[in-house]
Amino acid sequence: MKMQPVKGTRDFYPKDMAVRNWIIDGWKEVSIRNGFEEYDGPIFEHLKMYQIKSGDEIVKQLFSLKDRGGRDLAIRPEITPTLARMVNQQINSLPKPIKWFSVPRLCRAEKPQKGRFREFFQWNIDIIGVDDVVADAEVIFTTIDYLKLAGLTKRDVKVKISSRKLLASGLQNIGIPKNKLDSLYTILDKYDKMPLDKFEEFLSGYVKDKDTAKKILDLMSIDTLSQVPDILGSNKDIEETMQELAELLDLLEKMGVKDYCDIHPGIVRGLAYYTGVVFEVHALFGELRAIAGGGRFDNLLHEFGGPSVPATGMGMGDCVLEILLKQKGLINKNVTQKKLDYFIALADKKYLKEFYEIITEIRTRNYSANFSYKQAGLSKQLKEASSQNAVKCIIIGSEIEDGQIALKDMNTGKQKKIDKNTFFNELKS
Amino acid sequence: MKMQPVKGTRDFYPKDMAVRNWIIDGWKEVSIRNGFEEYDGPIFEHLKMYQIKSGDEIVKQLFSLKDRGGRDLAIRPEITPTLARMVNQQINSLPKPIKWFSVPRLCRAEKPQKGRFREFFQWNIDIIGVDDVVADAEVIFTTIDYLKLAGLTKRDVKVKISSRKLLASGLQNIGIPKNKLDSLYTILDKYDKMPLDKFEEFLSGYVKDKDTAKKILDLMSIDTLSQVPDILGSNKDIEETMQELAELLDLLEKMGVKDYCDIHPGIVRGLAYYTGVVFEVHALFGELRAIAGGGRFDNLLHEFGGPSVPATGMGMGDCVLEILLKQKGLINKNVTQKKLDYFIALADKKYLKEFYEIITEIRTRNYSANFSYKQAGLSKQLKEASSQNAVKCIIIGSEIEDGQIALKDMNTGKQKKIDKNTFFNELKS
Numbered sequence: 001m002k003m004q005p006v007k008g009t010r011d012f013y014p015k016d017m018a019v020r021n022w023i024i025d026g027w028k029e030v031s032i033r034n035g036f037e038e039y040d041g042p043i044f045e046h047l048k049m050y051q052i053k054s055g056d057e058i059v060k061q062l063f064s065l066k067d068r069g070g071r072d073l074a075i076r077p078e079i080t081p082t083l084a085r086m087v088n089q090q091i092n093s094l095p096k097p098i099k100w101f102s103v104p105r106l107c108r109a110e111k112p113q114k115g116r117f118r119e120f121f122q123w124n125i126d127i128i129g130v131d132d133v134v135a136d137a138e139v140i141f142t143t144i145d146y147l148k149l150a151g152l153t154k155r156d157v158k159v160k161i162s163s164r165k166l167l168a169s170g171l172q173n174i175g176i177p178k179n180k181l182d183s184l185y186t187i188l189d190k191y192d193k194m195p196l197d198k199f200e201e202f203l204s205g206y207v208k209d210k211d212t213a214k215k216i217l218d219l220m221s222i223d224t225l226s227q228v229p230d231i232l233g234s235n236k237d238i239e240e241t242m243q244e245l246a247e248l249l250d251l252l253e254k255m256g257v258k259d260y261c262d263i264h265p266g267i268v269r270g271l272a273y274y275t276g277v278v279f280e281v282h283a284l285f286g287e288l289r290a291i292a293g294g295g296r297f298d299n300l301l302h303e304f305g306g307p308s309v310p311a312t313g314m315g316m317g318d319c320v321l322e323i324l325l326k327q328k329g330l331i332n333k334n335v336t337q338k339k340l341d342y343f344i345a346l347a348d349k350k351y352l353k354e355f356y357e358i359i360t361e362i363r364t365r366n367y368s369a370n371f372s373y374k375q376a377g378l379s380k381q382l383k384e385a386s387s388q389n390a391v392k393c394i395i396i397g398s399e400i401e402d403g404q405i406a407l408k409d410m411n412t413g414k415q416k417k418i419d420k421n422t423f424f425n426e427l428k429s
Numbered sequence: 430m431k432m433q434p435v436k437g438t439r440d441f442y443p444k445d446m447a448v449r450n451w452i453i454d455g456w457k458e459v460s461i462r463n464g465f466e467e468y469d470g471p472i473f474e475h476l477k478m479y480q481i482k483s484g485d486e487i488v489k490q491l492f493s494l495k496d497r498g499g500r501d502l503a504i505r506p507e508i509t510p511t512l513a514r515m516v517n518q519q520i521n522s523l524p525k526p527i528k529w530f531s532v533p534r535l536c537r538a539e540k541p542q543k544g545r546f547r548e549f550f551q552w553n554i555d556i557i558g559v560d561d562v563v564a565d566a567e568v569i570f571t572t573i574d575y576l577k578l579a580g581l582t583k584r585d586v587k588v589k590i591s592s593r594k595l596l597a598s599g600l601q602n603i604g605i606p607k608n609k610l611d612s613l614y615t616i617l618d619k620y621d622k623m624p625l626d627k628f629e630e631f632l633s634g635y636v637k638d639k640d641t642a643k644k645i646l647d648l649m650s651i652d653t654l655s656q657v658p659d660i661l662g663s664n665k666d667i668e669e670t671m672q673e674l675a676e677l678l679d680l681l682e683k684m685g686v687k688d689y690c691d692i693h694p695g696i697v698r699g700l701a702y703y704t705g706v707v708f709e710v711h712a713l714f715g716e717l718r719a720i721a722g723g724g725r726f727d728n729l730l731h732e733f734g735g736p737s738v739p740a741t742g743m744g745m746g747d748c749v750l751e752i753l754l755k756q757k758g759l760i761n762k763n764v765t766q767k768k769l770d771y772f773i774a775l776a777d778k779k780y781l782k783e784f785y786e787i788i789t790e791i792r793t794r795n796y797s798a799n800f801s802y803k804q805a806g807l808s809k810q811l812k813e814a815s816s817q818n819a820v821k822c823i824i825i826g827s828e829i830e831d832g833q834i835a836l837k838d839m840n841t842g843k844q845k846k847i848d849k850n851t852f853f854n855e856l857k858s
Contacts (some may be wrong), residue, residue, distance in 0.1 A: 045432075
């Protein structure tokens with residue numbers, strides 16, 4: 001019987017794995033240099049953990065299962081609930097601020113399409129215990145630090161920044177009742193996802209007052225903070241959140257990444273737990289959904305049974321990112337074909353003992369080495385060395401009786417004899 | 430509501446993650462230097478993939494789930510079926526031999542106990558397309574190469590080698606019918622897992638003839654190949670498999686790892702798909718189950734709908750291994766506490782711009798850097814630098830007006846002024 005993979009999953013053959021490793025290694029490198037420490041949780045949690053605050057979209061997409069005791073579990077669709085659970089468990093002993101990152105494997109039962117799989121990897125960074133916009137700036141800086149490392153420039157990507165607080169106070173100021181805010185956010189979240197005329201129609205079905213609807217449309221299209229009061233008016237709450245966003249932009253300027261960022265009040269984020277600054281990273285080309293998103297979630301730890309601790313973070317999936325990096329030629333440029341350091345060939349079976357000794361010695365010195373499993377002649381072995389992308393080939397023949405080996409540069413084709421001990425002494429350094 | 434993790438799963442806080450990363454990095458390093466390329470598959474597959482050849486124990490322990498189309502899926506309990514599926518899919522285009530490794534996250538609904546969790550990581554190496562004992566030797570060599578790298582010596586661990594072929598021909602030679610072999614293997618697999626008198630009783634319930642039972646008991650206790658004919662007698666099949674095992678031991682000798690290995694006919698392995706050489710790695714202290722196991726599975730690809738292609742491989746889980754490494758003090762010795770390269774302190778708020786510029790510059794040069802999120806005095810900032818294990822601290826004060834910074838060695842406490850450009854020039858090299 002021929003086996004098939006499950007629809008919407010990916011097989012990582014070595015060439016695909018090299019791409020995945022390049023992306024994930026970049027995430028890890030940037031996390032570490034920005035002072036984040038790695039953590040991880042289990043692949044499944046109790047189902048109810050995702051039914052509280054993750055938002056309807058995620059709940060609908062859960063892969064749920066039962067354990068043998070009949071308990072309801074779910075494969076994790078995001079890691080933030082696990083983070084909240086883990087931090088709550090050790091809240092008193094963990095040194096603050098908590099700066100953690102993770103690269104979890106996540107599953108969502110989405111309809112597979114371009115840039116969406118049912119299983120993916122997501123880089124997460126979070127700062128917990130800091131009630132200051134400097135932590136939001138650090139999260140955004142770290143996000144951009146990775147995009148730059150991968151080779152994406154300010155002409156390729158844009159970080160669009162908004163604030164749930166600004167939206168809440170501003171929308172109330174133009175007449176939206178507080179209890180209608182959450183459902184309006186769901187509508188605003190569609191602004192970037194449909195043609196403008198369709199969005200207008202969609203919005204007018206929800207916001208009956210034409211003047212208010214016009215203001216909301218205007219708000220969606222601005223890209224600087226100074227335009228906000230003209231549309232939303234002003235009061236103490238609006239001024240405070242404006243001040244906070246201005247401070248955030250000032251910090252991003254000082255950190256040297258302001259040119260990657262814009263104010264974009266239409267960003268609201270799908271997840272239900274955000275409370276303050278929110279942001280998304282969008283490509284400036286193509287038609288894909290956001291590369292990354294994040295924001296402040298000051299209530300989540302408390303809602304998960306812990307104390308009130310402020311928190312802010314970011315998540316970036318590998319699927320959309322990989323498409324963009326491929327389109328920009330950055331994968332071809334950066335992911336190198338596998339190379340083998342040494343291929344060891346045997347010219348005469350008499351020297352089988354020395355042959356294996358040398359292979360073992362090279363591997364123990366942490367250079368990659370292979371040899372042919374076939375009992376073939378030298379020219380066939382050299383052919384195999386080429387097909388394995390060997391950088392150099394060591395040939396063991398009668399010279400070994402004088403302590404010598406032949407070293408062939410597979411690139412130039414040049415071959416020289418070298419004393420075995422000299423070779424290993426040079427290899428060490 | 431206070432959230433709990435699922436029983437039998439592990440949370441990896443940064444200190445635990447450091448241990449996991451040290452183990453997995455070692456697996457990867459050894460795989461690469463021995464010429465294996467990394468691959469991975471999805472976390473879930475169609476349920477039926479595990480119901481064919483994985484053996485009863487694994488089938489009972491599956492975490493199964495349904496997708497939205499009602500299809501039966503299972504979280505992978507092992508990666509070998511995925512490997513067989515992936516190789517079959519591209520069998521014609523993949524260069525041979527295929528030398529692949531993977532470090533999959535696996536789940537089994539086992540009863541959690543010491544060294545057994547319901548979720549774990551397992552190093553897998555496989556060589557596909559080589560019908561020669563040299564491939565089995567490579568797999569065993571690579572396994573030992575890791576054990577040595579981790580610091581386990583021949584006094585700590587032993588690779589116990591047997592052969593399904595030897596058992597099949599030898600047991601038939603002493604009167605066990607062919608159709609009883611599989612059920613007898615299940616019994617022999619318990620030899621190491623119960624007291625000898627209990628095993629004798631268990632065996633006698635199955636093998637009624639006392640003389641045959643005695644021979645089987647004798648077979649279980651030997652540790653060299655030369656003792657085999659005295660017990661099992663001899664014929665062409667026995668001689669051939671004896672010859673193959675002798676060749677394997679000779680190769681392991683040449684590769685310099687023979688002193689880690691013993692012949693141990695009692696090793697049969699639980700998985701149903703093994704066809705030739707089988708082996709397990711056991712600790713020579715403690716009471717834990719095998720650290721690793723593997724062997725030849727020449728029929729699996731064909732049974733999964735592909736052509737007949739020979740294959741041999743090994744799997745090593747992280748749970749038992751971690752306990753052993755901890756007992757030997759190798760984790761304390763090798764897993765270092767997280768260090769921060771630089772902590773940046775600000776002596777005067779006037780220089781906030783220079784402060785952030787320096788932080789960004791250090792991070793961009795790939796050194797890890799943090800700073801205090803609190804608007805605190807210098808001594809409090811230095812205290813935070815200590816608590817974050819910073820190696821060095823950079824203090825930005827009025828000297829920056831002359832292009833200078835203060836550099837404090839957090840170990841010696843010594844502090845010196847240095848030109849900012851000199852500092853960065855030295856950092857680069």
